[in-house]
């Protein structure tokens with residue numbers, strides 16, 4: 001292990017410790033996005049990405065996939081309406097027997113630019129978690145201290161509980177590079193667009209939901225047929241930041257639909273053990289230099305280590 005890895009895994013331990021201190025420790029569960037359900041799916045690329053990348057799952061052949069939908073909270077028993085951001089982690093099976101993961105969320109940007117500022121922001125939330133403090137009070141304290149967090153936390157505040165896991169748009173937030181057979185590079189971000197459209201609950205409807213309404217709703221939906229999402233890539237242009245997850249690209253960037261995911265049914269509980277690592281990319285795709293993206297590899301490994309040992 002070189003010095004850089006030692007340094008970044010030390011920071012990853014610190015980050016996961018900070019999450020536990022601020023948001024609670026739930027043995028055997030993921031240290032974030034603890035409550036989730038895994039499903040089987042098939043991904044069918046449409047060939048539109050083939051001129052941009054040699055990635056095997058984005059050519060012309062369908063691949064099997066696993067999809068884990070989740071609440072963002074660390075609490076595995078939290079009622080779904082109380083955990084605003086939802087995750088959609090997809091693991092594609094590659095023809096060589098390996099996997100690649102695309103881990104997305106219902107927010108377009110993140111609230112921290114670097115691993116260290118993520119830890120510092122959690123520290124500020126902890127300092128401000130005094131009796132009677134609301135989430136809004138804690139967010140205000142963070143935004144006053146960390147300008148970079150403002151847009152990301154505003155986006156969290158704007159989230160509405162979805163009608164279904166199948167009626168959200170999910171974003172990669174981070175940029176990646178597609179590399180084609182000529183070695184040409186194109187910066188991209190990903191989005192999953194639900195074929196069922198975007199649908200959210202009204203305040204009245206929120207009150208009527210059971211704690212696990214999202215899993216129940218998806219079971220009901222799947223009993224009638226597969227649930228589909230289109231995968232789009234957003235093409236970055238010269239000057240669009242590729243290393244800053246707190247900053248969105250302009251809305252008018254070209255989007256290409258590159259394939260369709262069809263979710264068919266629930267997977268075995270054993271699939272929960274998997275790590276959906278957003279840095280696990282195949283030939284034809286490279287991670288950008290975004291420090292948060294690259295840090296997630298070590299942070300997820302620390303969480304997996306703890307949860308797989310029953311800690």
Ligand code: HEM
Pocket residue numbers: 015016029030031032033036068069070086087088089103104105110112114115118171172173245274275276292295296299300303304307
């Ligand atoms: C410093 C930044 C971050 C840290 C420390 C962090 C930490 C974690 C940890 C510890 C887990 C549990 C991993 C496991 O046990 O398998 C997790 C899961 C997850 N995170 Fe992050 N995360 C960060 C940034 C992000 C960002 C920017 C996104 C947005 C796409 C994101 C989305 C998710 C999702 C969707 C999951 C659930 C994955 C699954 O279903 O297995 N995280 N995160």
